Amino acid sequence: MDNEDKALLIDSLDGIVRDQRDRLDEALTEFGWRDLLAEAQEEAVSILLRLTGKHLAPLQNLDAVALNAAGMVDDATAVVYPPLGSPAPTSLIRRETASPTAVVRGVVFARSEPPARIMVPANTGNRVVFAALPWDGPWPDTGGGIDPSAGLAPLEASMPADALRITEGNGGTDQWHRLRAAVHRGLADHLVGVGSRMLELATNHVMSRTQFGRSLASFQAVKHRLADVRLWQEGARLAAEAAWEEDTDSARTAAAILAKSTANRFTRLAREHCQQVLGGMGFTWEHDFHRFVRRALLVEPLLGATSELHEMLGNSLRAEDGAPRLAAL
Amino acid sequence: MNVPADDITGAPAELSVAEVRTAFQAWLHAKASELGEFRNLSTDVDEIFKSLSRLQRLLYSEGWIRLGWPEEVGGLGGPLVLRAVISEELAAAGYPPPFSFGTQEVLGPAVARFATPELAAEVLPRLLRGDETWCQGFSEPGAGSDLAALRLRAVDDGDTWRLSGEKIWTSWAQYADRCVILARTGSLESAHKGITAMLLDMDTPGIEVRPLRSMNGDDEFCSLYFEDVVVPKSRTLGEAGEGWAVAMFVLSCERGAAAWQRQAWMRWRLGSLAADASDLPPHTAGEALELIHILRLMSRRTVRSLSAGEQVGAVSSFDKLMMSTAEKFLFDTVLSAIPETLLLTDNESARDWRSDYFYSRASSIYGGAAEIQRNIIAERVLGMPKD
Numbered sequence: 103m104d105n106e107d108k109a110l111l112i113d114s115l116d117g118i119v120r121d122q123r124d125r126l127d128e129a130l131t132e133f134g135w136r137d138l139l140a141e142a143q144e145e146a147v148s149i150l151l152r153l154t155g156k157h158l159a160p161l162q163n164l165d166a167v168a169l170n171a172a173g174m175v176d177d178a179t180a181v182v183y184p185p186l187g188s189p190a191p192t193s194l195i196r197r198e199t200a201s202p203t204a205v206v207r208g209v210v211f212a213r214s215e216p217p218a219r220i221m222v223p224a225n226t227g228n229r230v231v232f233a234a235l236p237w238d239g240p241w242p243d244t245g246g247g248i249d250p251s252a253g254l255a256p257l258e259a260s261m262p263a264d265a266l267r268i269t270e271g272n273g274g275t276d277q278w279h280r281l282r283a284a285v286h287r288g289l290a291d292h293l294v295g296v297g298s299r300m301l302e303l304a305t306n307h308v309m310s311r312t313q314f315g316r317s318l319a320s321f322q323a324v325k326h327r328l329a330d331v332r333l334w335q336e337g338a339r340l341a342a343e344a345a346w347e348e349d350t351d352s353a354r355t356a357a358a359i360l361a362k363s364t365a366n367r368f369t370r371l372a373r374e375h376c377q378q379v380l381g382g383m384g385f386t387w388e389h390d391f392h393r394f395v396r397r398a399l400l401v402e403p404l405l406g407a408t409s410e411l412h413e414m415l416g417n418s419l420r421a422e423d424g425a426p427r428l429a430a431l
Numbered sequence: 432m433n434v435p436a437d438d439i440t441g442a443p444a445e446l447s448v449a450e451v452r453t454a455f456q457a458w459l460h461a462k463a464s465e466l467g468e469f470r471n472l473s474t475d476v477d478e479i480f481k482s483l484s485r486l487q488r489l490l491y492s493e494g495w496i497r498l499g500w501p502e503e504v505g506g507l508g509g510p511l512v513l514r515a516v517i518s519e520e521l522a523a524a525g526y527p528p529p530f531s532f533g534t535q536e537v538l539g540p541a542v543a544r545f546a547t548p549e550l551a552a553e554v555l556p557r558l559l560r561g562d563e564t565w566c567q568g569f570s571e572p573g574a575g576s577d578l579a580a581l582r583l584r585a586v587d588d589g590d591t592w593r594l595s596g597e598k599i600w601t602s603w604a605q606y607a608d609r610c611v612i613l614a615r616t617g618s619l620e621s622a623h624k625g626i627t628a629m630l631l632d633m634d635t636p637g638i639e640v641r642p643l644r645s646m647n648g649d650d651e652f653c654s655l656y657f658e659d660v661v662v663p664k665s666r667t668l669g670e671a672g673e674g675w676a677v678a679m680f681v682l683s684c685e686r687g688a689a690a691w692q693r694q695a696w697m698r699w700r701l702g703s704l705a706a707d708a709s710d711l712p713p714h715t716a717g718e719a720l721e722l723i724h725i726l727r728l729m730s731r732r733t734v735r736s737l738s739a740g741e742q743v744g745a746v747s748s749f750d751k752l753m754m755s756t757a758e759k760f761l762f763d764t765v766l767s768a769i770p771e772t773l774l775l776t777d778n779e780s781a782r783d784w785r786s787d788y789f790y791s792r793a794s795s796i797y798g799g800a801a802e803i804q805r806n807i808i809a810e811r812v813l814g815m816p817k818d
Contacts, residue, residue, distance in 0.1 A: 319816055330805070337725040429724070
């Protein structure tokens with residue numbers, strides 16, 4: 103895809119995400135985003151997720167991104183992500199008894215109709231497997247918590263696991279790692295979209311206000327806070343882009359973790375510094391700032407908060423062949 | 432793809448970045464025992480200088496560090512990124528960058544661009560070969576962050592300039608053969624419009640060099656005193672009165688290309704730390720890895736821009752600010768992970784950690800302080816007003 107095509111695509115998707123957020127899934131399908139996802143994964147994911155961040159649209163399409171990366175395209179399947187903060191599965195599958203059971207714990211995206219089945223990364227014994235389970239219980243139909251507009255809700259269920267389809271051994275772990283990398287990349291772009299709007303709101307605010315008879319933006323204390331946010335915006339953008347360029351599974355995994363952890367850092371700094379320079383205005387309900395803060399707070403710990411992601415990176419240094427070398431010239 | 436190392440002097444412009452990388456890795460591997468002395472350097476600065484010059488001459492004679500430099504100045508041609516590949520692989524294999532390596536990337540491109548072709552062809556090959564080291568005479572007492580306030584005077588004597596005044600923070604001037612210097616040729620009020628850049632021979636009469644011991648114990652920085660030092664006008668870099676453009680170009684190379692070498696070195700240092708400190712907390716090591724990765728992405732972009740001959744502009748301030756952020760974090764991590772080594776041990780490895788720790792403190796000061804970089808980002812990238 104050349105730059106001109108890309109600009110056109112961004113433009114069209116921007117309109118859809120902004121104006122049709124209440125029927126985003128349908129509108130995206132009509133537009134052909136699903137086909138684009140199959141043909142040009144990078145553009146489909148990075149552009150859409152950045153725009154859903156910018157416009158604070160629902161994040162439901164993450165399921166399609168995740169399943170596509172795991173080699174499954176199926177609207178009737180929902181993904182159960184690990185609980186907030188955890189980059190690793192906490193669901194369990196017990197197979198040692200005559201009737202195997204699944205203890206499912208995590209977060210899911212709300213749906214108007216319950217899914218036919220769920221895909222769950224889960225621990226069994228000391229391995230991670232990727233399990234498909236039929237689903238016939240109730241399902242959250244709206245998002246909850248600090249930012250219902252994201253469409254994210256907790257899910258806990260125990261169920262018999264005899265109709266279980268499981269991807270065993272390395273295959274299951276690999277599939278889960280590919281899915282997680284795809285979600286990390288998507289969330290990194292989403293946070294870049296969210297953080298960029300926070301920076302824009304703060305910059306516009308300080309440029310348009312005066313205190314002590316001079317522009318708020320002319321105070322060095324104000325400039326330096328926003329310069330730091332801008333530095334990490336640059337880092338987060340570069341890391342999100344670079345997460346698509348690696349060609350081995352282990353390098354892709356590491357680059358995706360780096361993209362997510364850098365994006366987390368960007369929005370954490372944006373929450374802190376933009377809030378401060380927005381002053382009282384940023385603390386009102388009327389100002390949009392709090393909506394971006396809510397989304398950032400919710401997405402930062404999704405599939406691993408910063409410290410867990412850093413821990414995974416640090417452990418990779420001690421791996422047998424060291425941390426993979428990324429971002430070749 | 433495997434390119435035999437002896438093919439490198441053939442047609443490097445034809446080789447891809449990946450081919451050069453593979454060939455150089457293979458060469459380093461094959462020569463590992465011969466190169467061993469360069470991995471464990473003496474602690475005596477004179478010895479280090481001699482040893483690093485030998486390494487540089489070896490790399491030059493084998494062609495590796497001629498890659499990415501134009502043939503007119505002693506190079507083998509090919510894109511500039513090849514230089515970044517070589518410096519990265521050297522660092523990744525645990526070799527220190529030859530001292531003048533940094534200088535090469537910081538000052539070499541400016542001389543290649545702004546000197547007359549005759550001058551560039553005369554002096555650059557000596558720099559690349561390791562026959563000479565160069566230094567940089569920019570800062571003065573009272574003109575550090577505010578470089579445009581520099582006062583060292585160059586009087587126009589017809590065919591020559593006559594220099595009088597002071598410079599400070601010039602690294603390794605006591606070993607340097609030449610100096611890229613900024614002098615005031617206009618009035619003081621002309622600020623950045625009245626500055627001229629030139630290439631000065633350090634053995635010219637009238638120059639006094641006084642080393643200034645820095646907190647890590649090295650005599651790296653020097654004060655330079657000039658009294659009626661005569662410089663031929665053929666040594667002017669760029670046009671008279673337009674030295675600011677030379678200075679900005681040098682700074683963009685320093686913030687960009689040199690940052691690339693720095694990140695490769697930091698990545699290697701982090702690996703050494705992981706080996707030395709068995710209880711290094713993984714989340715801290717991971718954060719260091721993240722910061723170095725971001726510096727890598729930023730400086731990679733700058734190296735690519737420089738290689739394509741594009742203007743770097745204000746984005747190099749991102750590189751510089753990220754470099755000091757990463758470097759300080761890395762050595763704060765070292766301090767908390769191996770305090771006994773860093774603080775109470777007296778072997779060579781401990782002294783290296785100590786010196787690197789101290790040096791990291793300077794990273795947010797030299798080459799444009801962090802505050803200056805933040806001002807540039809706020810004003811030139813975000814469009815906020817000057818105060």
